[in-house]
Amino acid sequence: PGQYTNPHNRAARAHLRAGLSKLRKGQDALREARDLFREAAIQDGITDDLDAELRRLVKAVNEMLNTRVIP
Numbered sequence: 248p249g250q251y252t253n254p255h256n257r258a259a260r261a262h263l264r265a266g267l268s269k270l271r272k273g274q275d276a277l278r279e280a281r282d283l284f285r286e287a288a289i290q291d292g293i294t295d296d297l298d299a300e301l302r303r304l305v306k307a308v309n310e311m312l313n314t315r316v317i318p
Contacts, residue, residue: 274312281308
């Protein structure tokens with residue numbers, strides 16, 4: 248505070264903050280999608296193929312969320 252800030256750095260930081268915000272929103276959307284896949288997978292009467300696909304999607308989304316590098 249009170250020091251000169253390079254305009255290029257200021258612009259880059261603004262882009263960084265905007266990008267992180269979008270990534271966090273995307274992360275929330277991934278969690279919601281995973282929860283929907285999980286709910287669909289526990290429905291009675293679905294075929295084995297659909298069950299396997301839903302479980303594969305849940306696993307893939309979990310891996311994406313667990314290996315993230317977003318603060």
